Amino acid sequence: MISQLSELRGFGYLFRNFLSRDLSSRYKGSLLGVAWSLMNPLVMMAIYTIVFSVIFTSKQSDFAILLLAAYLPFFFFQTAVSLGVPTLVANAGLINKVYFPRELLPLSMTAASFVNFLLTMVLLLPVAAYAREGVNGWALLTLIPVAASFFLATAGLVMLLSALNVYFRDVEFLSGIILTVLFYLTPIVYTLEFVGEQSHTVELWIARNPITPFTEAFRSAIYYKQVPDALQIGECLFIGIGGFLIGYAVFNRLKGRLAEEL
Amino acid sequence: MSESAITVEGVSKNFRIYRRKETTLKETILRGRRGEWEELCAADNLSFTVPHGQALGVIGPNGAGKSTLLKMLARILTPDDGRIAIDGRVSALLELGAGFHPEYSAVENIFLSGAFYGMSRSQLKPRVDSIIEFAELERFADNPVKTYSSGMYARLGFAIAVSVEPDVLLCDEVLAVGDESFRQRCYDRMLEFRDAGRTVVLVTHDLGAVHQFCDRAIWLQRGAIQRDGDPRSVVRAYLREVNAGDEALSELSSAARGGAAGTHTPLNAGVPITLHSLRVTAADGAERSIYENGETLRIEVGYLARNPVRSPICEVEVHRHDGTHVATGSTFAAGYETGDVLEGQGRFVWQLEDLRLTPGTYYLSPLLRDHSGVHVLDRHERWVRVQVREGRYLEREGCVVLPGTWDLDRDP
Numbered sequence: 229m230i231s232q233l234s235e236l237r238g239f240g241y242l243f244r245n246f247l248s249r250d251l252s253s254r255y256k257g258s259l260l261g262v263a264w265s266l267m268n269p270l271v272m273m274a275i276y277t278i279v280f281s282v283i284f285t286s287k288q289s290d291f292a293i294l295l296l297a298a299y300l301p302f303f304f305f306q307t308a309v310s311l312g313v314p315t316l317v318a319n320a321g322l323i324n325k326v327y328f329p330r331e332l333l334p335l336s337m338t339a340a341s342f343v344n345f346l347l348t349m350v351l352l353l354p355v356a357a358y359a360r361e362g363v364n365g366w367a368l369l370t371l372i373p374v375a376a377s378f379f380l381a382t383a384g385l386v387m388l389l390s391a392l393n394v395y396f397r398d399v400e401f402l403s404g405i406i407l408t409v410l411f412y413l414t415p416i417v418y419t420l421e422f423v424g425e426q427s428h429t430v431e432l433w434i435a436r437n438p439i440t441p442f443t444e445a446f447r448s449a450i451y452y453k454q455v456p457d458a459l460q461i462g463e464c465l466f467i468g469i470g471g472f473l474i475g476y477a478v479f480n481r482l483k484g485r486l487a488e489e490l
Numbered sequence: 491m492s493e494s495a496i497t498v499e500g501v502s503k504n505f506r507i508y509r510r511k512e513t514t515l516k517e518t519i520l521r522g523r524r525g526e527w528e529e530l531c532a533a534d535n536l537s538f539t540v541p542h543g544q545a546l547g548v549i550g551p552n553g554a555g556k557s558t559l560l561k562m563l564a565r566i567l568t569p570d571d572g573r574i575a576i577d578g579r580v581s582a583l584l585e586l587g588a589g590f591h592p593e594y595s596a597v598e599n600i601f602l603s604g605a606f607y608g609m610s611r612s613q614l615k616p617r618v619d620s621i622i623e624f625a626e627l628e629r630f631a632d633n634p635v636k637t638y639s640s641g642m643y644a645r646l647g648f649a650i651a652v653s654v655e656p657d658v659l660l661c662d663e664v665l666a667v668g669d670e671s672f673r674q675r676c677y678d679r680m681l682e683f684r685d686a687g688r689t690v691v692l693v694t695h696d697l698g699a700v701h702q703f704c705d706r707a708i709w710l711q712r713g714a715i716q717r718d719g720d721p722r723s724v725v726r727a728y729l730r731e732v733n734a735g736d737e738a739l740s741e742l743s744s745a746a747r748g749g750a751a752g753t754h755t756p757l758n759a760g761v762p763i764t765l766h767s768l769r770v771t772a773a774d775g776a777e778r779s780i781y782e783n784g785e786t787l788r789i790e791v792g793y794l795a796r797n798p799v800r801s802p803i804c805e806v807e808v809h810r811h812d813g814t815h816v817a818t819g820s821t822f823a824a825g826y827e828t829g830d831v832l833e834g835q836g837r838f839v840w841q842l843e844d845l846r847l848t849p850g851t852y853y854l855s856p857l858l859r860d861h862s863g864v865h866v867l868d869r870h871e872r873w874v875r876v877q878v879r880e881g882r883y884l885e886r887e888g889c890v891v892l893p894g895t896w897d898l899d900r901d902p
Binding site for chain 2: 245
């Protein structure tokens, strides 16, 4: 794996090429261009703000911030998986004709979603600072290793699934359904504490969902303005590094036959 | 730097030819396996090494595993078994326009393609102009490549592949679409490459090119090396095998015509007369490989007779590079009586007053028959390669320029 990673260094320019393509090509020819990729989370922000603070008049103050602090990281995960899983199949022509480290394709798609995520975060933070009367700088700093771990875990999963998708095209559709289920199994439209009041067993299961530590860390830093506890950050790092290594190892096992299976 | 540029050790590759392929999970689980398949062997325990600075030609019939071998060398396919080691940077021209983005211009594609070779933008920048120039695309450099012809694709692809300074260049038949002058420059560039100590592997059906540009040839047959060595002998052995079928056919047809069944190509020492040379010269006597049409050509077929031979018939077949049989010059058909040829050496001379061929590459194959025309005494397939350029005639289509005049008759 070390030799594979060191080979990637020589392909930095190709990676940037893929990344800018993944960032912009979907919107090529449209007037707003890349701005479209921010449209979805922005509209979600608006809808949730209206629905929960005006219509339901939620007990929770600033419910939109509470929700978005967890929803934006989840949205990154969701776009990375749904766009990244078909990426090897979609680039079959390239894989059959030229050599390059194949992992660049799922990696660049994940990175493109991550760039969008960072942009939406930049939009969210001033709104959160206004609504929650300030931010906790230290708490935000701890989000850097959390976000990096989340990127690694997602990249590992996307590599694994994109390679499996070459062998079984079901993976693409299956992952779409699982993402929907996962959305409700992650504390986004509710809080972990709220579930705990209803049923302790369900709370435990939701806490075991590997995405929960990440969304909870974001929520605690942005909404509650608290530094996530060390155990939580440690959990994120563990999932991030472990997820990446497992995903990459499986990918390396499967990548040999990619060209002929496509 | 290791001793050899390419090391192939016991490499095997089987393809699964699916009779029915299950690509969905449900079917796989229900059947317990992924469809039914047959194994097709594209490489069967191949082993060879290529030293630095060698130009290797790989020949063989379709389906022999040539392209699979090249794809494994290029790391697109992984061998099932065995090991491939390549010393240095590889650049591969496997398919037309591979790695190009159709919406990008030539210049943007140079950066994209270069990135696939692991180059950075700053490494590519100084090469852009020379690539565009070599590909002769100055006028079209900013047009999207989707508007390009296949020849332009090939030129750009080749120009990029050689400009990234690879240590090993892999080429699969892509040059066939370029025009004659570009092919010539490609081959020249490959020779420069080889002389600079780099390695070239060329997969092609153009046996003349293998003859002329390669130091070594490998003939693949059903995934195995049938013959490996000096290009001339490998090509000849390959042609003999390919032509064995054809000759059996022509024997059959001559027997049907009532003629004696021919004893063919007796290349052994008992032959009374052999052809030992073929020279092509211009009117001024200079030996060249490129001529303009309309020029006068002298084709000299040198022979060595060990015994006197009674009025043999000398023929020279002219084939275009794609295999089209264009013409045959024959002493018999021309009404020239060679008379009895005595022991010793000499030349049959075929003088072409006015070369009426369209621009392209042609191969000359001399042939000697006995007086009856039935028995072949000696023959050499595609012995000499001649290039024809535009001279007196403007025709570019077809093979030959027919003499004639045009007129317009109006009905009153």
